[in-house]
Amino acid sequence: MTEFAVWAPGHHRVELVSDGRSSPMSEDPTGGWWRLDVPAAGPGTRYGFSVDGGPARPDPCSPWQPDGVDGLSATVDHAAFEWSDRAWRGTHWPSTVLYELHIGTFTSEGTFDTAIERLDHLVELGVTAVELLPVAEANGGRGWGYDGVDLWAPHHAYGGPDGLKRFVDAAHSRGLAVVLDVVYNHLGPSGNYLSEFGPYFTDRYSTPWGSAINVDGAGSDEVRRFIIANACMWFADYHVDGLRLDAVHAIVDESALHVLEEMAEEVEALAAHLGRPLWLIAESDRNDPSLVRSREAGGYGLTASWSDDFHHALHAALSGDRSGYYEDYGLLSQVGRALERVYVYGRDYSPHRDRHHGRPAGDLPRTSFLGYLQNHDQIGNRAVGDRSAALLSAGRLKVGAALVLTAPFVPMLFQGEEWGASTPWQYFTDHPDPELGRAVREGRRKEFAAFGWAPEDVPDPQDPATRDRSVLRWEELDTDPHRSVLEWHRTLLALRRELPALATDGPLDTAVEVSDDEQWLQVSRAGVQISANLGAEPRRFPVGGAGRLLAASSERVVLGEGWVEVPADAAALTA
Known part of the structure; x- marks a missing residue:
């Protein structure tokens, strides 16, 4: 608590700014680190660093920004928090059910504290882990979180460091694991001062969101250490169980040891030290199984990866959407292909990309991949943030839920999906800089003009009403059709717990029969059949096993001798 240190290589003078005074720091003989011991410092001490006489900037490793991204940092005594989860030993990954939520709109x-009040709902639903969208300090009081700039500091508007700890502690007390979304491919544009300290960024690569992080160029050793140490900090100091790594395809690393593989090695060692499993979950659009393949087999050894192919295929089949990258999808047989092989495009020709895309997943455990009908990206990156509930009938929404929650993947729900929430999830920001706010607004409208949207119809990200429209309306839980959709999700998740076959991780335990012409699909998994009918007329499906009806999304499902009749836009589970 008394030593202050900062990495600032190549500079002539670095000073600690605290209590209105500037104190010179001493540079290590090698490595570019500057240090100063301040015996009087303690928890909550405000401080910053001045480089070569410049203004005081927050610590690149600031644990807390009480006044936002432009204010001074504050010290945190992590040992002072009274945890009640000493007996927590984590949960079993293959049987995990994830629930993605955004603290700023969940209530x-x-x-963090008001989100705790809703955790019992998730337990009753059947969720086993919550995934928080990024909580790192970003400019303003509202936003998605993907423009964070103080990567070590939980957002002050959400409740700061202690607020996050209370949330994790409360989740663990209810048997819920916590996954935290982190962004290591870029930083936000406002309050980003890292380049004033050292070579954190590179102009050799670029990302769609800003300068690329320097993980393989000159001076990159400490940048890699910054990223990996940050990951380990969330596990050790905040007791989180997993990290979701945003857009790892935008982390360009041409060194022999990819930074993600190095991270996986260190997190595995930390898991052994802490005595509980720790997860690393990648988001990537490359359909690259090497992310989750073991390091012994030449992969990175991450726990799991999102599977956008399954989402795209399912969304397009249910909704008929063929815009943008959905032009590659739309056949119900592609949903079946994803269920059997993970990827629709596993080194197959993609018309949208006009090239071959992906690589086969082979015999990897299917629980190395996440399956979902909705997530923050696939909703929020639509012009008006319309959810599946706004695009699909209640019947088709239930068919989608049945296919997700019985798939061989680890399933994920997005907040409110379980009751078909009427609220949209729109893109919102809170940039104090008027010029930056204008650029974001115009960029958003220009992006969707190509899809035929009039500028006035695209919500203004800077308007507080855009965030307000995205806040869940919990009162919907007790009204139809929301109540019926919620009960269907609860039924499916209860079956997933009761039937081990629905939480297995074998690569060859899923077989699919499908007709694109008649719009039906039947999935068989270890004695369980999921029969889905998207056609216009009722259809009879063969039933194996004991011929028992486990669940039906419609009252008009009829079970006969060796068959089950499923009406249009409905699904039935039999065994």
């Missing part, structure tokens, strides 16, 4: 107040 109207938008804080």
Whole structure:
């Protein structure tokens, strides 16, 4: 608590700014680190660093930014928090059910503490882990979180460091694991001062969102250490169980040891030290199984990866959407291909890309991949943020839920999906800089003009009403059709717990029969059949096993001797 240190290579003078005074720091003989011991410092001490006489900037490893991204940092005594989860030993990954939520819109107040009040709902639903969208300090009081700039500091508007700890502790007390979304491919544009300290960024690569992180160029050793140490910090100091790594395809690393593989090695060692499993979950659009393949087999050894192919195929088949990258999808047989092989495009020709895409997943465990009908990206990156509930009938929404929650993947739901929430999930920001706010607004409208949207119809990200429209309306839980959709999700998740076959991780335990012409699909998994009918007329499906009806999304499902009749836009589970 008394030593202050900062990496600032190649500079002539670095000073600690605290209590209105500037104190010179001493440079290590090698490595570019500057240090100063301040015996009087303690928890909550405000401080910053001045480089070569410049203004005081927050610590690149600031644990807390009480006044936002432009204010001074504050010290945190992590040992002072009284945890009640000493007996927590984590949960079993293959049987995990994830629930993605955004602290700022999960409740109207938008804080860690008010989110705690809704955790019992998730337990009753059957969720086993919550995944928080990024909580790192970003400019303003509202936003998605993907423009964070103080990567070590939980957002002050959500409740800061202690607020996050209270949330994790409360989740663990209910048997819920916590996954935290982190962004290591870029930093936000406002309050980003890292380049004033050292070579954190490179102009050799670029990302769609800003300068690329320097993980393989000159001076990159400490940048890699910054990223990996940050990952380990969330596990050790905040007791989280997993990290979701945003857009890893935008982390360009041409060194022999990819930074993600190095991270996986260190996290595995930390898991052994802490005595509980720790997860690393990648988001990537490359359909690259090497992310989750073991390091012994030449992969990175991450726990799991998102599977956008399954989402795209299922969304397009249910909704008829063929815009943008959905032009590659739309056949119900592609849903079956994803269920059997993970990827629709596993080194197959993609018309949208006009090239071959992906690589086969082979015999990898299917629980190395996440399956979902909705997530923050696939909703929020639509012009008006319309959810599946706004695009599909209640019947088709239930068919989608049945295929996701019985798939061989680890399933994930997005907040409110379980009751078909009427609220959209729109893109919102809170940049104090008017010029930056204008650029974001115009960029958003220009992006969707290519899809035929009039500028006035695209919500203004800077308007507080855009965030407000995205806040869940919990009162919907007790009204139809939301109540019926919720009960269907609860039924499916209860079956997933009761039937081990629905939480297996074998690569060859899923077989699919499908007709694109008649619009039906039947999935068989270890004695369980999921029969889905998207056609216009009722259809009879053969039933194996004991011929028992486990669940039906419609009252008009009829079970006969060796068959089950499923009406249009409905699904039935039999065994």
